[in-house]
Amino acid sequence: MDRFVSTFTNKIDAKGRVSIPASFRAVLERDGYPGGLYCYPSLDAPALDAGGERLAKKIDGLLANLPDYSDERDQLSVALYGDVQVLTIDGDGRIVLPESLRSHAGLETAVTFVGLGDKFQIWEPGRFEKRRAEARSKVQVTRKLFAAGSRSSGEGGDEGARG
Template identity: 40%
Template sequence: MNRFLSNATNRIDTKGRVSVPAAFRSVLTRLDVSELYCLQDFVFPAISVGGPELLDRYESQIEALDPFSEEANRLSLLVHGGGVFAKLDAEGRMMVTDFIRSFTGITKEVVFVGRGRYFQLWDPETFEATASKARQERTANGVASA
């Protein structure tokens, strides 16, 4: 499968690195992703992580707009100003940088959350609260589980 599914929590080591879950590393390998594009999510306090195609997808949206429009400028501000590239080390770890920590509130542990074609980095407590709220809202709207 070439999708990021499920979630896993890993501890940040003393050097500020966290191991990417093996299942996620397998997907990255199958997709031949060696450089990760990390983007501050537009809605949640989470970092979205994917290969260069994630950046390409956003840049295609920007290019379809009038380059002088406010919408194009706002989207570029978020996509380019709110994004960085990262790499995994030989042991499959990534650095949890200040860029990640300040936006997410992550301190000691990271929840890796599959989002299909990309995954996200979350603070554990924030993820649990957000997922619980999403379940409650879905149930309140009368939508049954599949």
């Protein structure tokens, strides 16, 4: 498997270390970044975004689509690369979460790792459960919209032309 999938919860020890799930370490290794990972505060959630070279390339792609020297490009660069911390994975599969990252995500005694395909997020377990419930609720609404859209397009008629 070459994607970050599933959800795992692990404890943070007294030194701020936490074990990266083995399946996530395997993806990082295949991704060409076996000894560590990129980690930064999520732009839109009280969580941390993390990953390997694939995540870095995705960020590069976002920035490449913005004009050189534009305010938007500079702001995104600062928000992403300016706050990135490169975390080393030790021989036991653990990383040390710096205080600045733990503070952003409200991490104290445990973390939940959430696979998101090309990257993963690190959440405080209680906050993640709320996030998961919200996401599932929104997906139900979206699913109904997709189903309604496929029915109207599947009937072959132009809804606007009726009536």
